[in-house]
Amino acid sequence: MKKLLLSTILILTFGLINAQESALSVEYIMRDPAWIGTFPSSPYWSKDGQTIYFRYNLENDPADSLYKISLANPEKIKKVDWKEAQNSRATRGELNMSKTSILYSEGQKIMEEDVKTGESKVIFEWYTNLNNPSYLADESLISFNSEDNIFVFDTEKEKVTKVTNIKDGKAPSQSSGSSNTEKEKGYLEQETVKLSKVLQEREEKDKMRRAYREATQEEKEEEPFAFYKQGKNLTNLRLSPNQRFATFSEYNRNSNKPTGVPDYMDASGYTKELRGRPKVGTEGTTVEIGFYDLENDTVFYLNKSILDGIKDLPDYVADYPDKEWEEEERKVFLAGPYFSPSGETAIVVARSLDNKDRWIASVDFETGDLITLDRQRDEAWIAGPGIGWTYSSGVFGWLPDSEHIYFQSEESGYSHLYLLNVNTGKKTALTSGDFEVFDPFISKDGEHWYFTSSEVSPSERHFYKMPLMGGEKEQLTFLEGKNDAFLSPEEDKLLVLNSFSNRPEELFLKDLSKRNAEAKQLTFGQSEEFQAYEWREPEIIRFEAEDGAMVPARLYTPEDSKKNGAAVIFVHGAGYLQNVHKWWSSYFREYMFHNLLTDLGYTVLDIDYRSSAGYGRDWRTGIYRHMGGKDLSDQIDGAKYLIDFQDIDPERLGIYGGSYGGFITLMALFTEPDVFKSGAALRSVTDWAHYNHGYTSNILNTPEEDPIAYERSSPIYFAEGLKGNLLIAHGMVDVNVQFQDVVRLAQRLIELEKDNWEMAVYPVEDHGFVEPSSWTDEYKRILKLFNTTLLD
Structure with missing residues (x-):
C-alpha cells in the first residue's frame, strides 16, 4: 500500500512539474529575428x-x-x-593638423575636402593613377605614391619631385662592365670572321670603342642611386613628415597547408570543397621594415636583436627538462613606423610571435637599431582592450607636441591609457583602477581625451571626457546598460546607441552644450509582439569559486510556485567574451530561450568564467596552458552555488553552450561526470590541436612545443569519462570549428561503446547558424534533452 501511494505521489509530482507552461516556444523565439523589431546600427553624423x-x-x-x-x-x-x-x-583620407581639411585620391587626382562644408576640390592631377596622398610637416607639401615610388607635390610652386628611385628586378651585377678577357671564339665564328674583311674591320672598331670607354671610365657621370626590389613585394610605402626617409614593409607570410571543408549541399549537385584555415602550429607572418635614407642614398632594415629580452625563454620550458631549448632571437611582427608630427622620431610596435612580449621602440636612424621604450611581458599572452593580438599595434599614436606617445597597457592588471615622453622615458598612467578603458581618441581641439570605460561597473559601459595630460574625468552618459557614443563633428552633441538587458539598441541624442541635459530617445523599434511578453532582467550575482575568486553570473529564477528543482548552466562562446552585463546580448536567442526555461520552472545560470572579457588581465589569462581548468571549475562551483543557495536538486543539473561553450560542456561531461546529468555541446572544439593558430597559440602555445597543454585541454582525450546524456550539434560547413572535430569525437565514442549520446548535423550551416529552421531544430533537441533527463 505504501509503495502504491509513493508511486502515485511521484506520478502526480512529475505531472505538476511538466504542467508548467510558457507564452514562449522554441518555434516562436527562433524565427527570423525581424519579429523582434527593427533596431539601429552603424550610426554616423553628416559632415x-x-x-x-x-x-x-x-x-x-x-x-x-x-x-x-x-x-x-x-x-x-x-x-x-x-x-x-x-x-x-565622410571621405576616407588624411586630416591636416588643424583638422579642417581631408586629403584623398580619386584615380589620377588628389582631392581636398573642407571638413566643415563637405565640399571637395581637385588640387592636383597626375598622368596615371596615384594613392596615399599625405600632408607633410610643411603642409604646403603633399606626398603621394605612384608606380611604386613616392612623389612630392609643392602646392605653392605647383612642382612635382620624385623622391625615391625604386626599381623592379635585381641590381646590375658589379661585374657586368667591360672585361679584358675576350670570350674564346668557336670554330665557325673564327672561320666566318677570317673569311670576311668587313667583319674583321667591324671587330677592330669594336675593340677600339671598348678600349676608349675603359680609358675614360673615371670621368663617367655617376649613376643615380636605385633600390631594387629583387622580386619582393613592398607595401606601406610612405614618406616621413620631414622628407628624410621613405619607409616600406616586406611581409614574409606563412605558406602552411590549409584545411578543406566539404560542402555536401552545393547547388551544383556535386560535393564542393571549401578552403579553410591552417591548423595551430603554423609558422606566423613576420615583417621587415626598410628605411630608404633620402639624404645618404642608402637603405637599411630595422635591427630587432637588441630589444630587451628578445631571447628570453618562456617559463613553461621548465615542464620539459629532457628537451634542449636554444636561446635565440625570437621572431616578431613589426607594426609601423609611426613618425612624430615633426618627423624627427619614429616608433615601431613589435610583438613576439610566441605572444609573450610587446615592445614599443624608437628607431636609431644611424644604426637601424630598435631601442626599447616600453616592454610589456606576460608569461601567458599579451592581449586586452586597446592592446590587440599579435598582428596589430593596438591603440597607439602621437600627441601634437612630437614628444609624447600614447598607448594602452595591462601593466597594472587592467587595460589603461598611458603617455610616454620619448625624450625622457617618463611614463604616466592617465587612467587607473579596477576597470578597463576602450577606444580612446583625442578631441578636435587637441585638449581632451574621449573614451569609454567600465568604471561604473563591469556590467556597464559609459563615455567620458578627460584633459589631455590627465586629470579629473567627466562622465557624459548616464543611461543604464551599454552606451556606444558618437560625437558630432563640432563635438557639441552626442549620439548614443544604448541597450539594456531586456531591450535591444535604440538611438538617443544628448546636447553637450547644455548642462545636465538628458538624452532624448530617437528610435522606438520594438514590435508589439516582442513587447507583449515581459522579458526578464536577469539578476547579476557573484559566487565564490574554489580558489576564493568571486565569479560573476547572470541568474534567472522562476516563481516559487513554478520552480521544478532543475537548473541549466549556459556557457558562452568565444572564450574571451563577456555575457554578464546589463546590455542586450549578442546571445539574444539564448537569452529568450532562458526566459522560456525559467517559465517552465528551470533556474538558469549564465557565468562569466575565467578567460571572459571585462575583468582584467588575470581573469583573461586564468586558463593559460589549461583550457578546461579554471574555466571548467567555475562551472562546477556555479553548480554548487545553485545547490547550496537556489535549492536545486543535485541530480537535476544540465549544461550547454556553443563553440567554446560546447568545448566546456564536453569537458564537464567527460571530466566531471557526477556533476551534470545532461549536456548539449554545440559547434564544439574537441581537440585544440585542430583549431586555428591565432587564437589557440596564445593560450596553449603550439602542440609541437607544449604538448602537455594540448593533451590536458582537449576533450577527445577524456571521452571515456562520459556518464551523462550528451547531445552533439554541429554545422557541416563550419569553416571555423570544423565538422571534422566532432567526426573524430564520434568515432572515439563509438569505439568506447558509449550509447548515451546522439549527434544532430546541419548540412547548410557554418559556425554561426543562419536558417531559422536550423535554430529551431537545434533548440527543440536541447529542450527535449533537458525535459526528458532532468525532470525524470
Whole structure:
C-alpha cells in the first residue's frame, strides 16, 4: 500500500512539474529575428553635424537600409536614396593638423575636402593613377605614391619631385662592365670572321670603342642611386613628415597547408570543397621594415636583436627538462613606423610571435637599431582592450607636441591609457583602477581625451571626457546598460546607441552644450509582439569559486510556485567574451530561450568564467596552458552555488553552450561526470590541436612545443569519462570549428561503446547558424534533452 501511494505521489509530482507552461516556444523565439523589431546600427553624423545616418528597416526589406534623422525634425525617420547614401559618408583620407581639411585620391587626382562644408576640390592631377596622398610637416607639401615610388607635390610652386628611385628586378651585377678577357671564339665564328674583311674591320672598331670607354671610365657621370626590389613585394610605402626617409614593409607570410571543408549541399549537385584555415602550429607572418635614407642614398632594415629580452625563454620550458631549448632571437611582427608630427622620431610596435612580449621602440636612424621604450611581458599572452593580438599595434599614436606617445597597457592588471615622453622615458598612467578603458581618441581641439570605460561597473559601459595630460574625468552618459557614443563633428552633441538587458539598441541624442541635459530617445523599434511578453532582467550575482575568486553570473529564477528543482548552466562562446552585463546580448536567442526555461520552472545560470572579457588581465589569462581548468571549475562551483543557495536538486543539473561553450560542456561531461546529468555541446572544439593558430597559440602555445597543454585541454582525450546524456550539434560547413572535430569525437565514442549520446548535423550551416529552421531544430533537441533527463 505504501509503495502504491509513493508511486502515485511521484506520478502526480512529475505531472505538476511538466504542467508548467510558457507564452514562449522554441518555434516562436527562433524565427527570423525581424519579429523582434527593427533596431539601429552603424550610426554616423553628416559632415555638417545636422543629420544622423544609421542602418534600419522600417519597410520589411530583405536587409537593413540607410535611414536618417534630421536635427531640424528629430521625430521623423526617413529612408535615404542611393545617391545621398553614396555622398553621406565622410571621405576616407588624411586630416591636416588643424583638422579642417581631408586629403584623398580619386584615380589620377588628389582631392581636398573642407571638413566643415563637405565640399571637395581637385588640387592636383597626375598622368596615371596615384594613392596615399599625405600632408607633410610643411603642409604646403603633399606626398603621394605612384608606380611604386613616392612623389612630392609643392602646392605653392605647383612642382612635382620624385623622391625615391625604386626599381623592379635585381641590381646590375658589379661585374657586368667591360672585361679584358675576350670570350674564346668557336670554330665557325673564327672561320666566318677570317673569311670576311668587313667583319674583321667591324671587330677592330669594336675593340677600339671598348678600349676608349675603359680609358675614360673615371670621368663617367655617376649613376643615380636605385633600390631594387629583387622580386619582393613592398607595401606601406610612405614618406616621413620631414622628407628624410621613405619607409616600406616586406611581409614574409606563412605558406602552411590549409584545411578543406566539404560542402555536401552545393547547388551544383556535386560535393564542393571549401578552403579553410591552417591548423595551430603554423609558422606566423613576420615583417621587415626598410628605411630608404633620402639624404645618404642608402637603405637599411630595422635591427630587432637588441630589444630587451628578445631571447628570453618562456617559463613553461621548465615542464620539459629532457628537451634542449636554444636561446635565440625570437621572431616578431613589426607594426609601423609611426613618425612624430615633426618627423624627427619614429616608433615601431613589435610583438613576439610566441605572444609573450610587446615592445614599443624608437628607431636609431644611424644604426637601424630598435631601442626599447616600453616592454610589456606576460608569461601567458599579451592581449586586452586597446592592446590587440599579435598582428596589430593596438591603440597607439602621437600627441601634437612630437614628444609624447600614447598607448594602452595591462601593466597594472587592467587595460589603461598611458603617455610616454620619448625624450625622457617618463611614463604616466592617465587612467587607473579596477576597470578597463576602450577606444580612446583625442578631441578636435587637441585638449581632451574621449573614451569609454567600465568604471561604473563591469556590467556597464559609459563615455567620458578627460584633459589631455590627465586629470579629473567627466562622465557624459548616464543611461543604464551599454552606451556606444558618437560625437558630432563640432563635438557639441552626442549620439548614443544604448541597450539594456531586456531591450535591444535604440538611438538617443544628448546636447553637450547644455548642462545636465538628458538624452532624448530617437528610435522606438520594438514590435508589439516582442513587447507583449515581459522579458526578464536577469539578476547579476557573484559566487565564490574554489580558489576564493568571486565569479560573476547572470541568474534567472522562476516563481516559487513554478520552480521544478532543475537548473541549466549556459556557457558562452568565444572564450574571451563577456555575457554578464546589463546590455542586450549578442546571445539574444539564448537569452529568450532562458526566459522560456525559467517559465517552465528551470533556474538558469549564465557565468562569466575565467578567460571572459571585462575583468582584467588575470581573469583573461586564468586558463593559460589549461583550457578546461579554471574555466571548467567555475562551472562546477556555479553548480554548487545553485545547490547550496537556489535549492536545486543535485541530480537535476544540465549544461550547454556553443563553440567554446560546447568545448566546456564536453569537458564537464567527460571530466566531471557526477556533476551534470545532461549536456548539449554545440559547434564544439574537441581537440585544440585542430583549431586555428591565432587564437589557440596564445593560450596553449603550439602542440609541437607544449604538448602537455594540448593533451590536458582537449576533450577527445577524456571521452571515456562520459556518464551523462550528451547531445552533439554541429554545422557541416563550419569553416571555423570544423565538422571534422566532432567526426573524430564520434568515432572515439563509438569505439568506447558509449550509447548515451546522439549527434544532430546541419548540412547548410557554418559556425554561426543562419536558417531559422536550423535554430529551431537545434533548440527543440536541447529542450527535449533537458525535459526528458532532468525532470525524470
